[in-house]
Amino acid sequence: MDNSPVVAQADASLANYTQENIHLVESAVGLNSPPKEKIGSDFDSRMMLRCLELARRALGRTSPNPLVGAVIVKDGEIVGEGFHPRAGEPHAEVFALRAAGDRARGATIYVSLEPCNHYGRTPPCSEGLIQAGVAKVVVGMVDPNPLVAGGGIARLRAAGIEVLVGVEEEACHQLNEAFVHRILYKRPLGILKYAMTLDGKIATTSGHSAWVTSQEARSEVHQLRAACDAIIVGGNTVRQDNPYLTTRQVEAHKPLRVVMSRHLNLPENAHLWQTADAPTLVLTEKGANPDFQELLLKQGVEVVELTSLTPDKAMAYLYERGFCSVLWECGGTLAASAIAQGAVQKVLAFIAPKIIGGSIAPTPVGDLGFTTMTEALSLERVRWRVVGSDCLVEGYFPKKANSQ
Numbered sequence: 001m002d003n004s005p006v007v008a009q010a011d012a013s014l015a016n017y018t019q020e021n022i023h024l025v026e027s028a029v030g031l032n033s034p035p036k037e038k039i040g041s042d043f044d045s046r047m048m049l050r051c052l053e054l055a056r057r058a059l060g061r062t063s064p065n066p067l068v069g070a071v072i073v074k075d076g077e078i079v080g081e082g083f084h085p086r087a088g089e090p091h092a093e094v095f096a097l098r099a100a101g102d103r104a105r106g107a108t109i110y111v112s113l114e115p116c117n118h119y120g121r122t123p124p125c126s127e128g129l130i131q132a133g134v135a136k137v138v139v140g141m142v143d144p145n146p147l148v149a150g151g152g153i154a155r156l157r158a159a160g161i162e163v164l165v166g167v168e169e170e171a172c173h174q175l176n177e178a179f180v181h182r183i184l185y186k187r188p189l190g191i192l193k194y195a196m197t198l199d200g201k202i203a204t205t206s207g208h209s210a211w212v213t214s215q216e217a218r219s220e221v222h223q224l225r226a227a228c229d230a231i232i233v234g235g236n237t238v239r240q241d242n243p244y245l246t247t248r249q250v251e252a253h254k255p256l257r258v259v260m261s262r263h264l265n266l267p268e269n270a271h272l273w274q275t276a277d278a279p280t281l282v283l284t285e286k287g288a289n290p291d292f293q294e295l296l297l298k299q300g301v302e303v304v305e306l307t308s309l310t311p312d313k314a315m316a317y318l319y320e321r322g323f324c325s326v327l328w329e330c331g332g333t334l335a336a337s338a339i340a341q342g343a344v345q346k347v348l349a350f351i352a353p354k355i356i357g358g359s360i361a362p363t364p365v366g367d368l369g370f371t372t373m374t375e376a377l378s379l380e381r382v383r384w385r386v387v388g389s390d391c392l393v394e395g396y397f398p399k400k401a402n403s404q
């Protein structure tokens, strides 16, 4: 099957992504394009889903790199598997080739992301596959990285290797949505997560919030945290909720816990500074409360002063640090300003079937300055799911209201 148009749209001339050409890359990696016909056989799909299963073993650990899995099949049998464990280490294909050894010659390799074609921290996988003598490469999605962007596929085809692109493309994209966002927008993907009652409250009028949702929903949140690079809260959340923001699973990735606080008027004995099992970073402004900074440093907390502390500045800083995904677990005021500044692209709202009442009880999103319903930010690609006794609503902000 010739499906080269997918690749043709993603050429390396898109190295400098702008508003005009971003949509081309988005369609090349399988976003914003009309549903396509199923590509590949059921066996191809099964092998690609196995790649994604392998890729997930490194969940939360690969940034700024993507999650990638690879499977080598010879005569209908899997002869090698691999995944990318973290940035700086070999790519998924390399591990799969090592496992397959000589059996890679004449075999088919399935990879969830287009094989790279550049010398980065590691040599190009395209050359590795050519040297190993594989006969066919089945790719999940095109790599939006301008250093690759179709070049890996072109190189393999030029070497006479059959390449099929787009098998389980949507699932492949879903797994790496944060990596794709990082590449296209030069910011981490911002995910706003909150838990509210049926009448839209995140706490009682007196600020009590433990717990709004069921145990099942809370363990879903722990899994979500483990898949992210950082979790952000504001000073208010530290003062009022004194959260741990941990994943509570021994083996899981521990995201960086980030607190945004302009004046560092924070409690000296917050759980965050007292639990060294996950790293913590406090973002503040130049010259804020030097005594408190010293106290934090003594407790192993990292402090970074930014020239002005806004959600976008925080995201720009976390982008420079190599992060792909940031989970906003803050209160309504910070959430509203993060949304207004385009620091949130995705929303995960847990809704508990409880009513708490209280006209001044806090709500998940503060003032956005809207006066009419027509200004409402309607989520797109919305999914609803039951988690324990709660409902999880998941969706994305429309691009125009939210592009950087």
Ligand SMILES: Nc1c(N[C@@H]2O[C@H](COP(=O)(O)O)[C@@H](O)[C@H]2O)[nH]c(=O)[nH]c1=O
Binding pocket: 064, 065, 066, 067, 068, 069, 083, 084, 087, 088, 089, 090, 091, 092, 093, 113, 114, 115, 116, 119, 120, 121, 122, 123, 125, 143, 145, 148
């Ligand atoms: N992890 C991964 C790929 N990642 C691609 O390579 C880039 C990182 O290159 P490097 O610095 O050398 O690790 C990353 O941004 C992405 O475009 N490619 C692959 O063929 N297979 C893999 O498993």
Ligand SMILES: [Zn+2]
Binding pocket: 091, 093, 115, 116, 117, 123, 124, 125, 126
């Ligand atoms: Zn590679």
